[in-house]
Amino acid sequence: MHAVILAGGKGSRLRPFTFTIPKPLVPIGDIPIIELLIRQLSVQGFTRATISVGHLAGLIQSFCGDGTRWGIPIDYVYEDEPLGTVGSLALIDRFDDDRVLVVNGDTLTDMSFADAYRGHSSADAATICASTRTVAIDFGILSVDDEATLSGYAEKPTLEYLVSMGTNVLNVDAVRRHLERGERLDMPELIDRFRRSGERVRVHQPDAFWLDLGRLDDLEEGTRIFTADPQRFLRP
Numbered sequence: 001m002h003a004v005i006l007a008g009g010k011g012s013r014l015r016p017f018t019f020t021i022p023k024p025l026v027p028i029g030d031i032p033i034i035e036l037l038i039r040q041l042s043v044q045g046f047t048r049a050t051i052s053v054g055h056l057a058g059l060i061q062s063f064c065g066d067g068t069r070w071g072i073p074i075d076y077v078y079e080d081e082p083l084g085t086v087g088s089l090a091l092i093d094r095f096d097d098d099r100v101l102v103v104n105g106d107t108l109t110d111m112s113f114a115d116a117y118r119g120h121s122s123a124d125a126a127t128i129c130a131s132t133r134t135v136a137i138d139f140g141i142l143s144v145d146d147e148a149t150l151s152g153y154a155e156k157p158t159l160e161y162l163v164s165m166g167t168n169v170l171n172v173d174a175v176r177r178h179l180e181r182g183e184r185l186d187m188p189e190l191i192d193r194f195r196r197s198g199e200r201v202r203v204h205q206p207d208a209f210w211l212d213l214g215r216l217d218d219l220e221e222g223t224r225i226f227t228a229d230p231q232r233f234l235r236p
Helices: 033-043 057-064 087-091 113-119 172-178 187-196 216-228
Strands: 002-007 048-053 074-078 099-104 107-109 126-136 140-144 150-155 158-171 201-204 210-212
Touching (some): 002 087, 033 048, 033 107, 048 087, 107 158, 113 126, 113 158, 158 172, 158 187, 172 187, 187 201
Parallel strands (some): 002 048, 002 099
Antiparallel strands (some): 126 158
């Protein structure tokens, strides 16, 4: 099983930490975010991790090395110029399977990456892992028809959304069809290309905790949750 960790961003939302260290090396508890992801992949049976690096790439490579200490081979692709959240996939010369797991390097989750990987159908272009989020609205929400007549009134509703977890399983052949080497592209654009060409995209909703650690408040929350029960995130 082959995974790609996206670790090339500048992490501007985590400044001042990321002035001197890349975002994936920012610690959560007593270990860097990227180490936790690598250890999760290893424990869950992944056999290769490719790390996509750009900003302060040398520090990430120096820390992670070849993966020997975690029992999973690690290799790297380098973005000389930012290629978005998916462009670096075109720099990978060899994939180990007909699919690849792609995960953001600022992800804290106790989901099974292996279950998502194995559950992906080879007939699908992509599987998007998703989580439910709720947003409380502090105002009364009005619905109005074309004649400015009130048709609905909801006082301070709570809205529910299905959001991407920044973890996707992609069909390798589909990626090669829709992504050119050196092209800058983000994941939503690639998914849109799949859909417009008639290729199927599935959504997987794991019963799991998930948090994007891209902001300082979320990093603090993630650190609190992780330190309370580290083994929760390292179970097979």
